[in-house]
Amino acid sequence: MPVIAQLLPYLPYGLSPFFVGAGLVLGLVFSVPLVSGVVWCVQLTLGRGMRQGLAAGTGIALAQGFWAGLAAVAIFLLAQFSDKADWVFRFGAAGILTAMGFAVVQSRKITTLTYDGPLEHSWPIFKTSFAVAATMPMRLLGYMALMISCSLHLRPHALLNAFLVAGGVVVGSWAWWFYFVLLAYFFGKRVPEDITLRSMNRLRLLSLAVFTGLFLICTTPLLFPGM
Numbered sequence: 001m002p003v004i005a006q007l008l009p010y011l012p013y014g015l016s017p018f019f020v021g022a023g024l025v026l027g028l029v030f031s032v033p034l035v036s037g038v039v040w041c042v043q044l045t046l047g048r049g050m051r052q053g054l055a056a057g058t059g060i061a062l063a064q065g066f067w068a069g070l071a072a073v074a075i076f077l078l079a080q081f082s083d084k085a086d087w088v089f090r091f092g093a094a095g096i097l098t099a100m101g102f103a104v105v106q107s108r109k110i111t112t113l114t115y116d117g118p119l120e121h122s123w124p125i126f127k128t129s130f131a132v133a134a135t136m137p138m139r140l141l142g143y144m145a146l147m148i149s150c151s152l153h154l155r156p157h158a159l160l161n162a163f164l165v166a167g168g169v170v171v172g173s174w175a176w177w178f179y180f181v182l183l184a185y186f187f188g189k190r191v192p193e194d195i196t197l198r199s200m201n202r203l204r205l206l207s208l209a210v211f212t213g214l215f216l217i218c219t220t221p222l223l224f225p226g227m
Contacts, residue, residue, distance in 0.1 A: 023168020047115030057177025059129030069166030
């Protein structure tokens with residue numbers, strides 16, 4: 001059967017606002033381990049101002065939506081095999097989550113919040129942030145792992161819901177960066193840098209907790225099929 005004929009049932013109907021909410025949560029959760037993004041936004045806010053910090057956060061958020069949209073398309077197209085191969089999906093997702101957790105644990109500690117880069121306007125910063133975040137294909141696998149952990153592949157869907165997921169991810173991710181930009185703008189210069197650095201380095205522990213929780217959620221149906 002032609003590929004187009006196979007895709008037709010997924011295209012025109014079945015849009016659900018559930019996927020916007022799911023994307024928002026995914027965007028927030030996936031942003032937690034992206035500590036380098038937090039550092040980038042905080043450095044720009046402290047060194048150049050809120051507008052530059054928001055430009056960086058917006059670029060990262062849009063790139064996150066791009067990868068999440070591709071991941072949702074892949075998950076929805078593979079969902080037709082989920083009844084027979086759910087354990088394969090979950091096993092693969094658990095492996096990806098484990099690898100991402102190790103990467104976070106082994107990442108370097110943040111040692112400075114000083115930005116010594118060139119004096120740039122918001123638009124170049126936005127383009128740079130988007131380009132860097134959009135050239136990290138591992139995020140495609142990361143979002144697929146998150147979606148499988150949350151059993152998104154088992155829900156009734158239409159392919160167009162991938163756009164809703166992507167939109168929700170952009171909003172959730174942007175809210176995360178906006179939060180840190182606000183903290184940096186209002187409190188960054190009032191709090192001693194060593195205290196701020198300690199707080200930001202604790203994000204690695206939070207990231208590890210997030211990955212551990214997702215790993216347990218993902219593997220529970222494998223360990224306890226009746227649940």
